[in-house]
Amino acid sequence: MPVICVEGIVTRYANYRESDRILSIFTIEHGRLDAKARGCRKPQSPLVNACQPFVFGQFEIFTGREKATINACEVRETFYPIREDYERFSIGSVMLRLCHDAAPENEPNEALFSLLYHSLSFLAYGKSNPQDLFSCFLVRYLNAIGYRPAITTCAQCGRDIRADALVRFSPRGGAVCNACVQHGEPVSKTALEGMRRMLLMEDADMDRVKLSDGVRGEIFRALTAYTESSLEYGSRALNILSSLKDVAGQPQPTGEPAAEAPERGAAEPDEGNA
Numbered sequence: 001m002p003v004i005c006v007e008g009i010v011t012r013y014a015n016y017r018e019s020d021r022i023l024s025i026f027t028i029e030h031g032r033l034d035a036k037a038r039g040c041r042k043p044q045s046p047l048v049n050a051c052q053p054f055v056f057g058q059f060e061i062f063t064g065r066e067k068a069t070i071n072a073c074e075v076r077e078t079f080y081p082i083r084e085d086y087e088r089f090s091i092g093s094v095m096l097r098l099c100h101d102a103a104p105e106n107e108p109n110e111a112l113f114s115l116l117y118h119s120l121s122f123l124a125y126g127k128s129n130p131q132d133l134f135s136c137f138l139v140r141y142l143n144a145i146g147y148r149p150a151i152t153t154c155a156q157c158g159r160d161i162r163a164d165a166l167v168r169f170s171p172r173g174g175a176v177c178n179a180c181v182q183h184g185e186p187v188s189k190t191a192l193e194g195m196r197r198m199l200l201m202e203d204a205d206m207d208r209v210k211l212s213d214g215v216r217g218e219i220f221r222a223l224t225a226y227t228e229s230s231l232e233y234g235s236r237a238l239n240i241l242s243s244l245k246d247v248a249g250q251p252q253p254t255g256e257p258a259a260e261a262p263e264r265g266a267a268e269p270d271e272g273n274a
């Protein structure tokens, strides 16, 4: 019987039946993998702590002819402090969501996995501002999935714009020179240089990013607008952040946090595989 052992991070789940869940796990070895966890919502289940978003663990999975089933899991890290802070939880939920949507089944993306793992580690235990960490995650995420915005050269004419006095950031393509585009909000040299450095650093150095309030807003607005316009699932994922007051100027809601209530249908209930 084919049993595989994989390391991965739980990116989302869907409850079904009385006490089961179907988990999506972003694994190092196989990319995204959906597997059901029988009885994991019962308090006495050995899987009760493993079947939560953000959990990183080693999963033993039975891959029969029907849907894959989790036999056991050794939890390595829960990133628990993320759950204790609304802003961190929202940002972490967007990171999970974006990686879930980008990771194809049975196709590893080690760079993306490493980025998610380090980002969650710093979000839980690091010292940096969560929004700086998120911007750093986002520009590196776009790069890891092949959607890097133009930063050093104009997205339209390809000319090096590092010495230009006036540069704008277009949601379609990234940095553009004044000869190519004459409308839209200018972006500062400091913000462009910030994004350039974020792209060049190692994952393990992401906690060092420290932005001023003004540049933080500039980079955040530029990258989120770009993500929404470039990725078909971008708006839906980033919508989780719309309730953060420092980002969107709105009060915090009292509702259930987003990653705790994933849409149903993330995986098909499998009634015929008892």
Ligand SMILES: [Zn+2]
Binding pocket: 154, 155, 156, 157, 158, 159, 176, 177, 178, 179, 180, 181
């Ligand atoms: Zn140009």
